[in-house]
Amino acid sequence: MSENIDQALALLDEACVAAPRDRWALVQLGQVLTTIGSFDDAAEILRRVADADENDMTAWETLGWALLFVDPPRLDEARTAWEHAAQLDRDNPWLQKGIADALHLKGETEAAAQLYGAARQQVEAMRNEQMNEQKEVLPLIGWCAFRMSDFVTASRAFSEAVSVAPLPDSDQFDLALTIFCKGRLSRGVDQYETAIELVGPRHALVRRGLVTVAIMDFRQALRDHPQLDGTSEAAAVTELLTTTLEALPVPARPEALRVPADA
DSSP, X not given: OOOOHHHHHHHHHHXXXXXXXXXXXXXXHHHHHHHTTOHHXXXXXXXXXXXXXXXXXXXXXXXXXXXHHSSSOOHHHHHHHHHHHHHHOTTOHHHHHHHHHHHHHTTOHHHHHHHXXXXXXXXXXXXXXXXXXXXXXXXXXXXXXXXXXXXXXXXXXXXXXXXXXXXXOXXXXXXXXXXXXXXXXXXXXXXXXXXXXHTTTSOHHHHHHHHHHHHXXXXXXXXXXXXXXXXXXXXXXXXXXXXXXXXXXXXXXXXXXXXXXXX
């Protein structure tokens, strides 16, 4: 399975070094960095664009995603970034889901649930209108349902999503997470093993990004559903994801970050 991640990183990094104020190249580099799990680097790159252009919705949206997964997560900043993006694109349910994610991780679950519900309702209407966009809307329906503990709807949505996805991606892990939180612990472990196997042919750095997010989502799920923590199956999933991540390469820090933003 050919993915030109190395080439994309090299070319975009070179472009950003040569033209540190090229916002398009910076956003593209930031998006690739989030794909490979380099969230701290991505946040720094994307912040440069957001600070320079308050109207770049893609920069603000991707910045929110990066800030959610930096170590440690910068949840207030992530929420602010998504809220700013939502001001630029008020009808985008993905941005409402992002705001809800930040609220949920902060423990503001009631406010998050309202946004998850609204985003889910909006995207389900979109699904009915745009039947050819299944791959785009199914994961959002699934995630909103998952966070609202509607595991039946979530598992159905993620099962459909993996069936239409052109490449195995995060939906595989979200399906495993849903099955696990539904209480089918052994089946959930098996699904995580399947997810690791299916994404195996993808580029190692892409796998790194997928597994990084999967680990953080699983840890949050154990906090949300403490009855699952401490089980042998939870330990098995944690061990599987951790050892998988440890075996994957860590990308070099982009040279673009060594160039001052105002150069």
